[in-house]
Amino acid sequence: MSETRTxxxxxxxxxxxxxxxxxxxxxxxxxxxxALTGTHLGCEHGACGACTVLFDGYSVRxxxxxxxxxxxxxxxxxxxxxxxxxxxxxxxxxxxxxxxLQCGFCxxxxxxxxxxxxxxxxxxxxxxxxxxxxxxxxxxxxYQNIVIAALDAxxxxxxx
Amino acid sequence: MKPPLFSYHDPRTTADVVGLxxxxxxxxxxxxxxxxxxxxxxxxxxxxxxxxxxRVDGLSYIRERNxxxxxxxxxxxxxxxxxxxxxxxxxxxxxxxxxxxxxxxxNRGTLGGSLCHLDPxxxxxxxxxxLDAKVAVIGKGGARSVDFSxxxxxxxxxxxxxxxxxxxxxxxCWPAGHGSAFVEFSRRHGDFAIVSTAALIxxxxxxxxxxxxxxxxxxxxxxxxxGEVERALIGEKIEKIEKIEDKRLREIxxxxxxxAAIDDIHAPAAxxxxxxxxxxxxxxxxxxxxxxxxxxx
Numbered sequence: 001m002s003e004t005r006t007x008x009x010x011x012x013x014x015x016x017x018x019x020x021x022x023x024x025x026x027x028x029x030x031x032x033x034x035a036l037t038g039t040h041l042g043c044e045h046g047a048c049g050a051c052t053v054l055f056d057g058y059s060v061r062x063x064x065x066x067x068x069x070x071x072x073x074x075x076x077x078x079x080x081x082x083x084x085x086x087x088x089x090x091x092x093x094x095x096x097x098x099x100x101l102q103c104g105f106c107x108x109x110x111x112x113x114x115x116x117x118x119x120x121x122x123x124x125x126x127x128x129x130x131x132x133x134x135x136x137x138x139x140x141x142x143y144q145n146i147v148i149a150a151l152d153a154x155x156x157x158x159x160x
Numbered sequence: 161m162k163p164p165l166f167s168y169h170d171p172r173t174t175a176d177v178v179g180l181x182x183x184x185x186x187x188x189x190x191x192x193x194x195x196x197x198x199x200x201x202x203x204x205x206x207x208x209x210x211x212x213x214x215r216v217d218g219l220s221y222i223r224e225r226n227x228x229x230x231x232x233x234x235x236x237x238x239x240x241x242x243x244x245x246x247x248x249x250x251x252x253x254x255x256x257x258x259x260x261x262x263x264x265x266x267n268r269g270t271l272g273g274s275l276c277h278l279d280p281x282x283x284x285x286x287x288x289x290x291l292d293a294k295v296a297v298i299g300k301g302g303a304r305s306v307d308f309s310x311x312x313x314x315x316x317x318x319x320x321x322x323x324x325x326x327x328x329x330x331x332x333c334w335p336a337g338h339g340s341a342f343v344e345f346s347r348r349h350g351d352f353a354i355v356s357t358a359a360l361i362x363x364x365x366x367x368x369x370x371x372x373x374x375x376x377x378x379x380x381x382x383x384x385x386x387g388e389v390e391r392a393l394i395g396e397k398i399e400k401i402e403k404i405e406d407k408r409l410r411e412i413x414x415x416x417x418x419x420a421a422i423d424d425i426h427a428p429a430a431x432x433x434x435x436x437x438x439x440x441x442x443x444x445x446x447x448x449x450x451x452x453x454x455x456x457x
Contacts, residue, residue: 003165022166022167023164025162025197028162043161044161044162045161045201045202052264055267058267060268061264063201064193064194065193066168066193066197066212068168069193069212113263113264116263134349135263135264135350
C-alpha cells in the first residue's frame with residue numbers, strides 16, 4: 001500500500017490541496033492530478049529539462065522533486081506565464097515571431113527557464129542565454145532561433 | 161522511470177534526523193535530490209525510507225570564521241555561486257561551481273549532497289580535496305570532524321556511519337594574493353568532467369612558487385592530490401618555465417601520466433592520464449596568470 005500525504009501547493013497563483021502518494025514526483029502531480037499538461041516529461045531523470053517549472057521563483061526540474069516537497073510552496077508552470085489564456089507573454093510572442101520552436105516539446109521548459117534568466121538578468125549576452133538554456137535539450141531547432149527569440153524577448157521586456 | 165515505494169519522513173531538526181537514522185532500516189537521506197531522484201527513478205537505489213533534509217532548520221549558511229569558509233550542508237549550489245563572500249575568499253570554489261550541472265540543478269543541488277554522493281568526477285568533491293576541507297558530521301555518538309582526505313572510503317561511499325549525517329563543511333581559504341584555477345574537460349557543458357583539475361599556488365616576490373595544491377578529479381574513485389607535483393613546483397618560476405615552451409612544466413607534470421585511472425565508456429585510462437598532464441599544466445598556468453594580473457593592476 002502506497003503511503004500518502006495531504007499537501008497544499010500554490011500553483012499559478014491558485015491554492016490546490018491534494019492527497020498524493022509520497023513517491024509521486026512534482027511533475028506527475030502537475031500533469032496527472034492538476035491536469036497541467038504543459039509541463040512535459042522527456043527523460044524523467046533530470047537530463048532533458050523539459051519539465052522545468054519555477055519553484056518559489058527558481059527554475060527546477062519537476063521530475064527531480066517529490067510532490068510532498070512542494071507542500072507550502074509556490075509553483076509556476078508554463079500555463080502561468082501569461083496573464084490569461086487569451087494573451088501571450090512577451091517571451092511567448094518572441095518565440096512565435098522568431099520561429100523559436102518546431103515540435104514544441106522542449107518549449108515549456110525553455111520558457112520557464114528563460115522567465116527566471118530574464119528576471120535575474122534583463123539584458124543578457126548571447127553567451128549568457130546559451131549557458132542559461134544549456135540544461136534544456138531541443139532536438140529540432142539547433143537552438144539558433146531559441147537564442148534569437150530569447151534575446152528579442154529580453155528587448156521587448158525591457159521596453160522602449 | 162518512477163521512484164519505488166518508500167516511507168517518507170521530513171524531520172525539522174538534526175536530532176530528529178539522527179533519531180530516524182538510528183531507528184530505521186535501509187533509510188536514505190534526501191538533500192537536493194539532483195542525484196538521488198534519478199537514482200530512484202532508475203531503481204539504482206531501493207530505500208525503505210526517505211529522510212528529507214529540506215525542512216531541517218539551520219543547515220543553510222555561508223560564513224567566514226578564522227580565515228575559513230563555513231558552509232552548511234544544505235546550502236544550495238546557487239547560493240554558493242552568487243555569494244560575494246565565496247567569490248572574495250575562495251575564487252576556486254566560485255569558478256568550479258559554475259561548472260556544476262545547470263541553473264535548474266544548482267537551484268536545488270546542495271554542497272553536502274554533492275560531497276556525500278561522491279561522484280568521482282564531481283567538481284565540488286575535487287574542490288574539497290584541493291582545499292583540505294573538514295566535514296562536520298553528527299550522529300548518535302555526537303559530533304565529529306572528518307578530514308576530507310579520509311572522507312571517501314570507496315567508490316561513491318563517504319566515511320559515514322548509518323546513523324550519521326553531514327551538517328557542514330569547513331573550507332580553509334588561501335591568503336589573499338594566491339592564484340587558483342579550476343579546469344575541466346567534458347564533452348558537453350554541464351556534464352560531469354572526464355578529468356578535472358583544481359590548482360592553487362602562492363608565489364614570493366620573485367615569482368617563485370612557495371606553496372602549491374594540485375588535485376585531479378575523475379581519475380579514480382576519489383580525487384587525487386598530486387603530492388609529487390606539488391613538491392616539485394616549490395621554488396620554480398612558472399612564468400619562466402612557460403617561456404621555454406612549457407618544457408620544465410611538462411617535466412613537472414609528467415608523473416601524472418603514471419597515476420592510476422579508470423577505464424570506462426567515457427574514456428580509456430591512457431586518455432585520462434594524458435588529460436591529467438594537459439589540464440594540470442593549463443590550471444597551473446591560469447593560476448599563475450591570475451597572480452600576475454593582480455600584481456600588474
